[in-house]
Amino acid sequence: MNTKTEVLTDLDLSGIIQEARWRVIDTVASSKAGHIGGPLSAMDVLVSLYFKHLRIDPNSPQDPDRDRFILSKGHCAIGLYTVLALRGYFSVDELASFDHGDSRLQGHPDMLLTPGVDASTGSLGQGLSSGAGMALGAKKLGKDFHTWVMLGDGEIEEGMVWETVLSAPRFGLDNLTAIVDVNGLQQYGWPAGPGDRFDRSEPVGHVDLEAVFTGFGWNTISINGHDLKEISDALSFAQSFRGVSGKPTAIISNTTKGFGVSFTQGTYKWHNGIATEEQLRIAREELGQNMEAAK
Amino acid sequence: MSTKAQRQVWGETLSELSDLDERILILDGDLATSTRADILAESHPDRFIQVGIAEQNIVGMAFGLSTLGYRPWLSSFGVFFTHRALDQVRMLVSQTKAPVRIAAAYAGLLNGSSGKTHQDIEDFAIMRAMPNMTVIAPADAAEARAAIKWVAEYDGPVYIRFARDAVQAVFEDNYVFTPYKPVVLRDGSDLTVVSTGVQTSRVSQALDSLELEGIGAKHIHVPMLKPLDEHELLHELGGTQLIVTVEEHSVLGGLGGLVCELTAGSQEPARVTRIGLEDRWSESAPNDFLLDKYGLSPAKVAQQIKASLNTRK
Numbered sequence: 367m368n369t370k371t372e373v374l375t376d377l378d379l380s381g382i383i384q385e386a387r388w389r390v391i392d393t394v395a396s397s398k399a400g401h402i403g404g405p406l407s408a409m410d411v412l413v414s415l416y417f418k419h420l421r422i423d424p425n426s427p428q429d430p431d432r433d434r435f436i437l438s439k440g441h442c443a444i445g446l447y448t449v450l451a452l453r454g455y456f457s458v459d460e461l462a463s464f465d466h467g468d469s470r471l472q473g474h475p476d477m478l479l480t481p482g483v484d485a486s487t488g489s490l491g492q493g494l495s496s497g498a499g500m501a502l503g504a505k506k507l508g509k510d511f512h513t514w515v516m517l518g519d520g521e522i523e524e525g526m527v528w529e530t531v532l533s534a535p536r537f538g539l540d541n542l543t544a545i546v547d548v549n550g551l552q553q554y555g556w557p558a559g560p561g562d563r564f565d566r567s568e569p570v571g572h573v574d575l576e577a578v579f580t581g582f583g584w585n586t587i588s589i590n591g592h593d594l595k596e597i598s599d600a601l602s603f604a605q606s607f608r609g610v611s612g613k614p615t616a617i618i619s620n621t622t623k624g625f626g627v628s629f630t631q632g633t634y635k636w637h638n639g640i641a642t643e644e645q646l647r648i649a650r651e652e653l654g655q656n657m658e659a660a661k
Numbered sequence: 662m663s664t665k666a667q668r669q670v671w672g673e674t675l676s677e678l679s680d681l682d683e684r685i686l687i688l689d690g691d692l693a694t695s696t697r698a699d700i701l702a703e704s705h706p707d708r709f710i711q712v713g714i715a716e717q718n719i720v721g722m723a724f725g726l727s728t729l730g731y732r733p734w735l736s737s738f739g740v741f742f743t744h745r746a747l748d749q750v751r752m753l754v755s756q757t758k759a760p761v762r763i764a765a766a767y768a769g770l771l772n773g774s775s776g777k778t779h780q781d782i783e784d785f786a787i788m789r790a791m792p793n794m795t796v797i798a799p800a801d802a803a804e805a806r807a808a809i810k811w812v813a814e815y816d817g818p819v820y821i822r823f824a825r826d827a828v829q830a831v832f833e834d835n836y837v838f839t840p841y842k843p844v845v846l847r848d849g850s851d852l853t854v855v856s857t858g859v860q861t862s863r864v865s866q867a868l869d870s871l872e873l874e875g876i877g878a879k880h881i882h883v884p885m886l887k888p889l890d891e892h893e894l895l896h897e898l899g900g901t902q903l904i905v906t907v908e909e910h911s912v913l914g915g916l917g918g919l920v921c922e923l924t925a926g927s928q929e930p931a932r933v934t935r936i937g938l939e940d941r942w943s944e945s946a947p948n949d950f951l952l953d954k955y956g957l958s959p960a961k962v963a964q965q966i967k968a969s970l971n972t973r974k
Contacts, residue, residue: 430729476756478757478758484728485724485725485728485753485757486752486753486756486757487752489748489749489752492717492748492749492752492753494721495718495720495721495724495725495749496721496722496724496725496753497725498721498725499721499722499725499727500726500728500729501725502710502722502725502726503725503726503728503729503730503731504729506731507729509729525717526715526717526718526721526749529713529715529717529718530718530721532715533712533713533715536713
């Protein structure tokens with residue numbers, strides 16, 4: 367299996383990330399539906415996974431030995447679709463069908479429709495459990511692949527998440543990694559208080575997530591989820607624990623919702639939203655996607 | 662003819678099948694000695710996964726395991742899957758067509774005096790409304806065993822009821838399960854009675870007593886509520902003036918609802934009387950008390966059938 371793309375520099379990755387952020391905003395604007403803030407906060411990690419760390423082959427999306435990735439915060443589907451398209455699972459042109467009738471790119475990821483989607487998600491809080499099942503299955507079958515699950519900091523308000531956080535260490539799932547995208551905001555949430563980073567209260571601002579996961583028996587790493595070196599080191603650490611540590615790994619990825627575009631970042635108001643023509647112009651410029659600037 | 666409890670049959674049959682079928686797993690919600698998943702846990706420890714008291718996580722992990730080729734069976738009281746973990750069943754099992762088998766232990770009303778929190782009298786209504794779901798309610802030990810063997814080979818989501826306590830046998834031990842088909846258990850011309858699950862056993866006893874009184878009923882057992890050969894059921898119901906449905910379930914949305922949906926569209930609609938829980942919660946009590954109070958004992962079923970016959974015309 368083609369396990370990784372050719373060695374990409376951080377500069378290469380940055381270019382892909384910028385393009386992906388632009389395509390998210392552009393696609394949501396043209397489809398007139400979809401989420402912005404969550405896909406943008408998670409994009410550095412998503413691109414790092416798909417272009418550097420995941421053992422995958424876009425030409426063989428059902429390979430039984432591939433790494434699995436589950437976007438548990440399924441409402442950020444357009445972020446995943448954009449990365450899958452850029453990685454070659456399907457044409458970038460197909461992104462234009464997002465949320466349209468008869469499309470393979472549904473509002474939430476559908477494993478029966480979209481190449482590269484390993485688990486259906488949408489109703490929040492379920493992906494980590496699905497991933498634990500895959501990781502346990504891999505152990506039972508003696509397969510050496512890694513299962514990655516991305517959750518949101520708002521999503522982990524769901525109780526089911528904690529059923530899996532409690533039980534996964536018991537199964538010794540060192541082939542399972544949870545990445546919590548702590549972008550600091552959710553759809554509406556609570557009024558901001560002292561110490562909050564943004565215009566609403568942080569979903570888990572009052573919680574020491576690292577201590578919580580550690581206390582439940584997980585390896586835990588906290589990173590700046592917009593720093594490519596920190597992301598790469600954390601993903602490599604998690605991979606190196608497989609078959610060794612006997613514990614699942616949690617990566618607390620501290621990010622900013624809507625990151626990368628001045629008017630979307632750090633505000634709950636761009637949890638979802640349709641950019642105006644003027645906003646699209648600004649986003650395109652800020653993301654360095656000016657190749658069609660003459661338009 | 663076997664009069665084993667269906668839960669015992671489940672544990673034993675899976676244990677047997679596991680010798681040949683490496684895909685079989687049981688994921689337990691810490692109720693193995695009740696559901697009898699402990700039989701497999703003892704015979705095939707590597708096939709038994711204790712997930713703990715976390716039914717949502719059980720469904721999620723079962724889904725994940727199923728994507729690797731496993732065919733997981735879920736072990737807990739059925740009510741916790743059809744209610745507490747319903748969203749997980751909906752998105753991860755039904756919408757993905759995952760071959761996860763929900764073994765609904767302690768199904769229906771008779772659950773060892775646990776009362777309304779644990780009684781599941783809405784499961785048919787909920788599960789048959791769900792696309793892709795197969796819904797099975799075996800009548801007795803022999804049919805439970807035969808149905809489990811069929812399910813083991815079926816590649817899709819299944820919900821199957823298992824009663825806690827043994828019932829009088831309906832089928833011979835060598836009974837072979839025929840999916841989708843209603844099963845005609847006896848003929849009669851005064852009315853047609855349709856039943857499902859272990860209630861079929863009690864209906865058989867009721868009809869025995871009615872025969873002694875000169876009342877001849879046709880009896881149709883529906884072991885698979887979904888998918889169902891509706892054409893055949895309608896054919897078997899043809900020509901009857903009175904249909905009585907009997908189920909250990911609410912009269913809303915279960916077998917009675919199913920029969921009404923079917924017959925409402927037919928050319929000569931028959932009158933339908935639905936026997937079951939009358940849109941109310943039950944209570945904790947011994948089986949005989951519950952069957953009597955809620956109209957499901959053979960005597961009470963016979964009494965209600967006679968009343969329905971008498972109000973005809």
